[in-house]
Amino acid sequence: MKSRVTMRDVARDVGVSPMTVSRALRGDGTVSQRTRDTIRAAANRLGYVYDTTAQAFRAQKSGFVAVILPSLDNANFAATHRGLTEVLGQTGLQILLGSTNYSVVEEERIVRQLLERKPEAIILTGGHHSRDTRDLLDARDIPVVEMWDLPAEPIGHTVGFSNSDAMVGVVDQLVASGRKRFAFLGAEGDSDRRGSERCRGVCQAAERHGLKPVDVIGIGPAPVSMTEGARAVETLGARLSEYDALICVSDTVAFGALAACQRRGISVPEHLAITGFGAFEIAAVACPALTTVDVFAFDIGVAAGNMITRILSGDSSGTRLRVETGYQLRQGETS
Amino acid sequence: MKSRVTMRDVARDVGVSPMTVSRALRGDGTVSQRTRDTIRAAANRLGYVYDTTAQAFRAQKSGFVAVILPSLDNANFAATHRGLTEVLGQTGLQILLGSTNYSVVEEERIVRQLLERKPEAIILTGGHHSRDTRDLLDARDIPVVEMWDLPAEPIGHTVGFSNSDAMVGVVDQLVASGRKRFAFLGAEGDSDRRGSERCRGVCQAAERHGLKPVDVIGIGPAPVSMTEGARAVETLGARLSEYDALICVSDTVAFGALAACQRRGISVPEHLAITGFGAFEIAAVACPALTTVDVFAFDIGVAAGNMITRILSGDSSGTRLRVETGYQLRQGETS
DNA sequence: TTGAAAGCGTTACCAC
DNA sequence: GTGGTAACGCTTTCAA
16 A cells, blocks of 8 residues: 555566656656556556655755745635646646745744745745845745735845735725725734735825825734724724725725624715725625725736746846736725 | 755764754754754854755655645635644644645546645545545555545545535524525536535425425536625526525625625515525624524634644554534524 | 666664 | 764666
8 A cells, every 4th residue: 555666666567777667757758659658557557656755856846836925814815826826737836835824923934944845936925024034035046026015125026016006096086086084994013014005005195185194993913804894893983973984904804894884874885985905706796896906816826926937947037027917996886 | 045055064064974963953862962052053054954855755754734625715715724724834744735626627636746745644625536536545545534524435534514414404494484485506517516415405404394396506617606696696586586595505605695685675684585604704794694504614624634633643543533523503684 | 769877965773 | 972874766967
């Protein structure tokens, strides 16, 4: 039963050298058709399974790409992961996945752990990392891609969009429809950096429009989702009437807020506008449909995967690649 | 810059043998405190990174556990994955993730691919696999865990619940509140096996209650979600009045149906009851809250992880383990 | 078209 | 407490 069948066993069985087996199994053209067929048949019969560990060891190429996401309990990041899987799967690269739960400390631990597997490239989320994480990555000469952001000082390559700029359209639309008094609902503190960026974008845009400062409301430690969005509305209670728009860090938060409003009989968008972020499936399905910003989460994964493929196949000529994936306002019925 | 610092380099630097470096770095007690500190310092200074590939090769232990899920774009499976990560991370095992997109053919391809990495255990979703997949796994002597189901003929160990039984409570509750005419909304065909099981459970329970046969409505190829749930209600249109309850294969489908009803002015649960499955976050947050079945997705991951840990540490004595994780009806406002 | 030898970085095993 | 030797399964390189 044990996985003890090696190329040597197959070779012995067929009566050739292990080298020939190696070539035959990888489809090397220099092996005669006859020998190759015999070898393939013997390998199947003996239950031979190729040992990628040995191959990775010998070739000093792991075939891994490390991918680090904040969380998979988030349809946006799950979509990015799907995009990456689709592209990288085609090139025979395997994803080694880590999730940080929005903590740079955890990120460092995971980067350290994944690097021990000698990935051929590493893909991080966001542009903010611990000093040690950066040093760890700088010391290696594998390609690094940061995605979901456009950091001012990227470690290596970049695939993403400006989280602050992406909010401008939301604010513009709210202002154009006569809204004046905004609250921003997002995670407490700074651990969701992309959320903080969105918040910054909202505050600046509001200021440019000459509005009163936006009330920034921390609704819980990252990650925040529907539950926190709903609870925030409950907690605000009567104070909700101070605002005419809730700008939420994500569609899940926005939906939570929307549902809580429905529960309290606050009509959206008549009494209160609500906007989300990320173009989650729920934004389009909810009734009323959420106004949101599509940031093409799946395409970010595809673009990052393609970038890696291109770099590893050698035609990047050492330049720092940068792909802007853009964003697009999706006008819904909640604003 | 290149990752070329090996134990030999560290050894040479310190003036000991590679063997001593190996021992020192792994915290083997037989190395003197002084030597160990010197070695640790030198390793850091030289930027040494442990090579897990080499270790896996030499020890013939990869440190990997293969985990195969239908999809990560599903909060339930994402939660299971999180449970697995939490447990396995503590024991130093790394997850090698594959997603099948609900296809047994794709599953076979992925199993084959992951087995080449010589995982120490493999965790599959569901009890239905291709003949070749079973053979592949039988031929290996690594522990196999099937989760999210209780197959009649498991390959190895099991962590899960009966998808058909879990629906009985839903039907009972609907019947108790006077509902009589049911439609089941799920994926077309048989690729979502757990969905098909739920459907079977519903049909049987309805029959036991002496009701008319349940209308089984395929709303699209798996995976189905909010969009398909909403579209199904649109498509049914006037025919919707033939039913007094929509039993949905998941909460996402149920929410889509609910939202579409709200859009069409069909009041839930007055005109129509709707039930979901899985206790997704949205079930509790939505207004009205969805009646659903909690199947403890996170706990399934934890239980499977613990099972693997136990088996790999040797105290399972060759028996076939089986853990029932149960389910619980969560009465909402939609039924 | 096929084969022999060497070695990738680590550690089990046995000496000392 | 420490070191030497061999080996894990494969492929690069060179030779036939």
